[in-house]
Amino acid sequence: MAKEIWGYARVSTKEQSLERQLVELRKYVPNEANILSDKQSGKNFDRAEYQRLKGMVREGDELYVKSLDRLGRNKQMIKDELQWMRSKGVFVHIIDFPQTLVEAETEQQRDIHDLITNIMVEVLSYVAEEERKATLARQAEGIAVWRRTGKTKTGRPYGRPRVRRPKNWEQVYEAWKGQHIRSKDAWKLLNVSKNIFYRLVREYEEEMEKQVLK
Numbered sequence: 001m002a003k004e005i006w007g008y009a010r011v012s013t014k015e016q017s018l019e020r021q022l023v024e025l026r027k028y029v030p031n032e033a034n035i036l037s038d039k040q041s042g043k044n045f046d047r048a049e050y051q052r053l054k055g056m057v058r059e060g061d062e063l064y065v066k067s068l069d070r071l072g073r074n075k076q077m078i079k080d081e082l083q084w085m086r087s088k089g090v091f092v093h094i095i096d097f098p099q100t101l102v103e104a105e106t107e108q109q110r111d112i113h114d115l116i117t118n119i120m121v122e123v124l125s126y127v128a129e130e131e132r133k134a135t136l137a138r139q140a141e142g143i144a145v146w147r148r149t150g151k152t153k154t155g156r157p158y159g160r161p162r163v164r165r166p167k168n169w170e171q172v173y174e175a176w177k178g179q180h181i182r183s184k185d186a187w188k189l190l191n192v193s194k195n196i197f198y199r200l201v202r203e204y205e206e207e208m209e210k211q212v213l214k
Contacts, residue, residue, distance in 0.1 A: 003060040007035035008053055010070045014039045021066040024095050028064045042072040045081060059089030067096040165200055166190045173204065 007025035009018045018037050025035050038047040045051070057063065063085065065071055072078050085092050097116075166172075169190065176186040187197035 003062065004034060004056075004058070005029050005031070006053060006057060006061060006063045008050065008063060008065050008070065009035065009037040010042060010047070010050070011039050012041050021070065024066050025064055028093065028095070042069065043074060045072055045077060054084075057085070057088060057090045060091075061089075062091045062093060064093045064095060068094055163192075163196055163200060163203075165204070166192065169200070169204070173201070 005028065007022075007029035009021035009025060011018055011021075016039065018039070022035065022037070026032070029035050036049040036053045038049045040047045053063075068078060071081055082092060172181070172186050172189045175181045176183065181189070183194075183197070187194055190197060190200075192200070
């Protein structure tokens, strides 16, 4: 079976244009139908066209992407995807990387390509691990500050900020609690959303309960 040449493009939102990536991919992918694209965040690889691409590539095929971050932004997951492609015998070309990673036609060029890919995978693995450690360290630092002060590092109280009660809160609350008005009427009179209304009710009743227990 003859090898297929594929291209993959991605932008993060529907408003962004794919055209610049497509122009580059068309230089290497002769069949327009083999260029797949997604307009979706790169936080994971659960994207319809990318998953369809993975279902179609075969051993010996080649895949072109404009840059590494078009695959995704999670370093560990990019590394895993590159390793998956290699395990399937798919040759991945990164257009923005050195020419060796794009036009690997001779056996020597392919050997160099494999060497650089191996290095890239190791670097991605290291960077992903360092980012994970840094994230855990920041989380631990934030938790320590909160436990010591009750506030976040920015000085704000931990958790969601409290919503200020409308001036007519007590009047409306008493009418609602006494079943003189419906919930829907209550939040309309207060000019708040349904979720905010019930959040205010919960906070208010918690305060009342604390005062009773004092």
